[in-house]
Amino acid sequence: MGVARGLLLMSIPVLLVSLILAPYPKLVLGTWLGRWVEIGQALAKIFVFMVCVDVTRVHPQFDTLEYVTSEMRAASSSLTTADARLEKVINLVDDYGWNRGFLINVGDVKGQVLDQALRARRRDPQPLQLAVELGTFVGYGTLRMARVLNGSSTLITVDPSVMSYAIASSLYEQAGVRDQITMKKDFSYNTFRELKLQGKKIDALFIDHVKKFYLSDLKLALQLDLLAQNCVVVADNILSPGAPDYKSFMFSEEGRQLFKTEVHQLHVEYMPTWPDEVLVSTFLGAS
Template identity: 30%
Template sequence: MDTPAWAPPRGHPGHRRADTLTRTPRPRGHLPRGRPDPILPAAPRAAPRTPPATACVRHRKRPPNPRSATAIAAILAGLLGRLGLPAALPAPDRGGSSPGRAAAVEMLEAPPLLLAAVFLGLVLVVLLLILRRWGWGLCLICWNEFVLQPIRNLLMGDTKEQRILHHVLQHAEPGNAQSVVEAIDTYCQQKEWAMNVGDKKGKIVDAVIQEHQPSMLLELGAYCGYSAVRMARLLSPGARLLTIEINPDYAAITQRMVDFAGMQDKVTVVVGASQDIIPQLKKKYDVDTLDMVFLDHWKDRYLPDTLLLEECGLLRKGTVLLADNVICPGAPDFLTHVRGSNRFECTHYQSFLEYRKVVDGLEKAIYKGPGSEAQP
């Protein structure tokens, strides 16, 4: 018969320690009677658990999303380009670059959220500067054109001008110029603001057209074709309208708008810069003199193009110049010239910025001939 392993008796000093530290408790009913509790060896201490490598992934810095960074960089570059600022920094010399340039490069390589914060900060600074100098009207225009429009274009995958055309094709009646005008007004009032002449100032344009009945009309700045269709629908049979647009995408949309409205026999869309096209009007486009000129392009081109029209002999006695947005965004040099010259008889029509309650106006200047000189 095997002799059981020795265990300290219950009165022995080591019995309590062994019993509490090393013995695994179990019901005493499972042990044979008369046999002492077995002493089990101590369980080895478990090594500290090492967290798996994947547990730290969430604490790591995520790399920037290249698509988001590219999109934000494109919006920022477009804003800087319209403001006349460089859209990118020159490539740095990694070996001996200055601390300032290195910091700029690190900023451009930052995650998309940081780029978005920098972009919005720059936009706010620009808007505050515009608000301080020109007021709410120009600030509203910049907010729509440089902030909301690029974001919508990015999200929707097309341009605002394409969306306007799509709305017209869906909701206007082909061959009905009035329905085209109303469809554009509805879209710009309810969905997206656009810098057309608009419904309120459009009624002033209608009144000037009906009063003077031009047979040869020149428009500077076609945009989406709103004003071209609006004016052409009131022209008498045989009258012509030449509209000059520097942006080929806008010119293409204008052509489709004119064709859809059924005004293609009256309206000719010319692609190019006004200062390049005006000297060609007599020879290339068979224009003798102009009965009316509607100025609605870049406001800083109002005065230079007026002087160019006069220099090229395209203005006759009685030619009507009608300029839009002379208050907002404003054309102060043009107003100073025509109002301070004996060669023009001026009338101001106060109104509101298109589709907004911001004060604006149109200026009508009737050319009286080259005989009179400017007032001192």
């Protein structure tokens, strides 16, 4: 009797946990009961993430948003121009990266290479009409690009993460450049195919997403004939974490025929002792 009672008592928490974790409650339990289980699941998640684990504190992307938002509110009266707001958000993200946590943005040091590459491309007689960033994260790289482009070109940033979408969107808004940026919550290769269907050509490409996709995505862009003549391609983190196959391709015979490449030896964002490289390549046109 005692064993049966024990088993019965143990089955209650097991049943509750199973209900909370059930992936498709409506499918398993029907519409009415399934809906109540969904509500229970949502409340349990809200409880866990608001009361037990404060996601804004444990996740650096949310923590950055929290920091930038409160500092921007505090500084709002002194930020009288659009340029000042954009500058301030960029500086606050860098401040977070240097002094508060670690972020995987391009950062302020390698970011200057990105700025210079875009500025140089803008001086080209052919107009810079379309710039694309692969990998949004908190939107720092995009903000730097927006600062150089100054609303003169279409700027698309691509990232499949909904967290990046939400956080970067807010930072763009606070920096006053949300309307200058087209966000794609998608994978790089899907966006390339979409651009191809629209008959677009890329004049500036910032590659900063998954390192093992650098080369395959570059080759996809070439295969789809997406790169405009003189397109500048900036690739971050060539050494750390590293995209050795991308670098080898750029200096291979085929790569040299297609691109003229410069290597910038710098350091990992916010870590001066850890070397990294940025590659800046100019597309010479399909051979």
